[in-house]
């Protein structure tokens with residue numbers, strides 16, 4: 001259903017038996033009816049070729065953003081989209097995309113500009129210079145880049161881009177999800193762009209293999225799930241890569257952690273304390289892990305294992321490893337477990353696992369209590385206690401056949417500190433707990449909070465008011481270790497200052 005426009009739109013793909021079109025040359029708009037900006041049903045159109053503002057097929061009551069006004073990106077009106085479709089169709093009828101694909105991006109953009117300008121004048125479309133420039137840019141983006149996503153990709157304040165089919169594009173800015181007015185011409189165009197993104201990393205997404213992870217050239221993490229699995233057109237999710245990663249100082253400025261809390265985290269990082277960072281989706285786990293790695297000494301050998309490399313360690317002695325999904329024949333997969341196991345043969349001093357989500361939990365714990373102190377990882381959980389339960393169930397599900405008591409003892413022997421990150425309902429991201437894992441009592445794991453975020457309520461703008469405070473523990477379990485590294489007095493001062 002979505003392959004029809006693939007050949008014409010995707011400049012990088014060989015065109016499907018393109019009729020003898022002129023190379024990139026003069027347009028032949030005469031073949032088309034001169035049209036006013038409003039185009040009446042162009043060709044015997046496939047269902048998805050209806051003009052973009054088509055309503056979504058399923059309108060659930062909770063349907064995203066029905067109440068809120070879409071955020072204007074680039075100020076495009078419905079009329080603009082119709083004009084663009086008219087001109088775009090004329091362009092596709094005119095140029096030979098196989099020839100265009102042979103040009104470099106700049107020359108191809110130049111060709112497109114010439115032809116579009118000519119179409120505009122022949123069709124007598126009324127536009128201001130600024131509108132014409134915007135249209136040219138949009139069309140170049142459609143043919144050569146990521147189409148309507150380009151303006152969103154260019155913005156550094158956007159954390160996530162979420163496309164739910166061709167006509168609903170959401171962004172996350174400042175912790176809040178907003179509907180935008182960005183839309184694709186149809187589901188076929190969206191699918192083409194998804195295909196273009198994943199083909200850059202040698203993958204494919206179509207009805208036969210509808211789930212795909214990829215990365216944009218700038219490092220942004222991409223997930224695509226295509227029809228028929230995703231019912232209303234492809235769902236594309238992009239976690240934008242931030243060139244300038246947030247630092248612990250930034251987190252303090254945002255109020256995500258207090259200065260005393262940040263000091264404790266610094267000591268945890270520097271004193272080689274095994275740490276798990278727990279949190280929900282998009283709560284800031286990876287960002288926090290990246291900040292924590294900033295406290296690692298420069299002479300330590302660090303190995304990082306990630307599904308998609310996001311961490312940016314500044315130390316000189318770092319080996320970065322990345323997992324690999326299976327190829328189209330289902331072969332060649334390298335899992336996180338493979339990487340973590342291999343790490344152990346690479347003489348690491350610390351192992352950093354981007355996200356622990358399966359049986360590699362066992363290998364990470366083993367690494368943590370066999371001399372790789374200061375190893376770290378993140379995992380999805382809503383509280384420190386839940387994080388411990390998740391580690392246990394990951395190990396159980398890994399088929400190790402160990403009694404749960406043994407697993408718990410292993411957890412207690414390996415993990416020292418859990419840092420909990422959360423995205424609160426006002427959109428702010430906060431570190432809500434710094435919790436120590438102390439030991440077991442019977443079958444229960446005993447933990448103790450060192451720091452918590454205490455919520456007081458809301459201010460007049462709906463922002464959450466609260467503060468980070470120490471729970472009054474003067475001597476955490478890692479005290480001796482802090483003393484060994486000569487950081488005990490700093491630790492005492494930070495904990496004292498944060499107590500009530």
Ligand SMILES: Nc1ncnc2c1ncn2[C@@H]1O[C@H](COP(=O)(O)OP(=O)(O)OP(=O)(O)O)[C@@H](O)[C@H]1O
Pocket residue numbers: 158159160239240242246251254256279280281282283284285286287288429430
């Ligand atoms: N404390 C913070 N304050 C403001 N923005 C933050 C904070 N921490 C992270 N962010 C931003 O939130 C977004 C998500 O962060 P991050 O990738 O660290 O989350 P995550 O929990 O690892 O997400 P996922 O579960 O998808 O892996 C990023 O754009 C990041 O820059």
Ligand SMILES: [Mg+2]
Pocket residue numbers: 285286287355
């Ligand atoms: Mg992450």
